Amino acid sequence: MVSLGMGTESKARRSGPTKNARALLKEIRSMKLSDHLGVMGILRESFAILKKNGMLTASITFLTILPNTLLFLLHHFSVKQLVVDLVLKIMDVYQEAPGSPEYMELVEQIRRDIGILMLKEAIFKTAMWLVFLFSVTGTVYASAMTYTGMSLTLKELILRIRATWTGPAITWFYVSLLILGCSLLALAPVGLFTMVSTGSSGSIALSAFSLLLVLLLLLVSLYLSSVWIVGLVVSIIEDGCYGLEAIGKAEELMKGSRLQGCVLTLLCVTVLIPISGILGSIIGNTAFTEATQLGIASLLMSIACLLKIFGSTVFTLFYYQCNIIPGEKVEMKQGTGYIMIPSVPYVAEALPC
Template identity: 35%
Template sequence: MASHFLLGFVDILREALKIFHKNGKLMASFTLLTLSVHSLLFLFDIFSMKPLLSKWITDQSLVLFARPNTPKYANLLVAAHKDIRILVGTEWIFLVISSFISFFFSSATILASATTHSGKNFSLKDLFSTAASSFKRPFLTLLYLTLFGVGYIFLALVLLPLPLAMSFQSPFALKVFLILLSVSAAALYDYLAVVWTLALAVSVLEESYGIEALGKAAKIVKGMEMHGFLVNLVMTILSFIILLGFKFLKFKDFAAVEVIIGLLILNSLWLVKMFGLMAYTVLYYQCKKTHGEEVELQGDLEYSKIPNFQFIPESIP
């Protein structure tokens, strides 16, 4: 039983890797474009924030050397507060735009994986056109997933553990408790995210969204939850290894080197994320097959349906 389960999980990863070979031109172009867009966003954020941050640091330095209770001190203090508001506001606007673009590419990754896995030949233009036309469904599903995710984090890391953490007298015992809590919360999140991520795939590939997509995902994944959990676990471990690996590498403290390292980390994490979404697309197909549902192509999107059966009317003798 255990060997069968592991073979099923390995098969998901193997099929996800095969997606790159089935339509190498599309997947290579799409991957390169995805990494390029996110790299440009990263560079734009750094070089646009640098002048604002430098001005704020300069104003803060001038405040330290100005005499209190003078008009010059008051003006510098107002300017420093204005700078920090502009800095924070600009960063929030960039974060919203970056998150929107990242989610669009995540939806496009699922669509590219699905069309490639099913053998349908898509061009890069067709892929983005289809992803844009169907973007509303996964975006509405994302709103529900965000609420669930925020609620889980608040419940698991703030509301429930806070009273327990206050009862520890030893700093060492408190540290051990927080580590165990973080690991347990991350593992449980990976398990809950199976239905959540599969609901996103359902929203991209079917005519459903929101609670309906979550319900369909929970229905079709029954019996294969642990496959999705292992996919999430592997992606989490890979991401952790990437971050930890770059942290322990010793580099000279140059701004250019730090930017390059940041780009390497960003692109590595995005490759892991894309592979995880490809694996979930394969899992979606396997869940459909397990429940006796076919996945058919209609136009530019894929949808699934229960196979039709012919019924004999009772009126016929």
């Protein structure tokens, strides 16, 4: 089995594949089409990739969990007392006569505390967003390189992230705007369903219609989420494709694989949502000591980080599965240069030297 290095790959790109290589590539593509990975196949292959690239996976995991945990603890200790003081001041302001000097002073303090709280939240959200972007970009890069039979060191990975992070950042900015817009649009039918389900005069037909509408919204949100995630993968792997262009390309690639993408998204969400719920209940449970709360919360956050890393690998493989059908090639960013990566995994190993 022969593996092509970057120099051999560049030479092959300059001279072009031979006739026999083209025929072999066509044969492998047709074989892969008939052996297309299903949902379980993608999950199994994702585990295999993370295991195969163990050292790099461990490095990404460490560089994801550590800053997330530190930011969580720093946020907790810097914001907790501020929130407690703000609540006490709001309670005190109702005890004062409106317009009195004490009332005006409390109002001014509340305003100032809210401004400080919003500033701190913005700083922490930005820091968490940067850690998330590093984790996703690093995981997708590492998974793509491993899947296509190539090696990558941590130093090379960090250099590539530093050189190409703007594309994924722009894509994620657009995704955030789309999420906000879709959430606002979904408020109306969800509100209607809530009013009908709690009202005494609501008809059964209207209740059923509202429920169906909510279920339809959930299905649409699953599909849109899968498109947005694949769009983020596209902006990381493909050169010069980011933002709305990457999201549009993701939607085009997923034709014929929409159900598979929705199932993968549902599996990821089904695991992550309960962890978020448990995390919130632990933090708000006064039966635990503060040390116990923070310890359990840090453990749950670490598990969530591991699941997100695994999810990034899953959607990297799903992206390549989507590329198998059109039989395209994509350009992987390689710092100062580029190499052509076949959409069929390990195809380079089958080509002659």
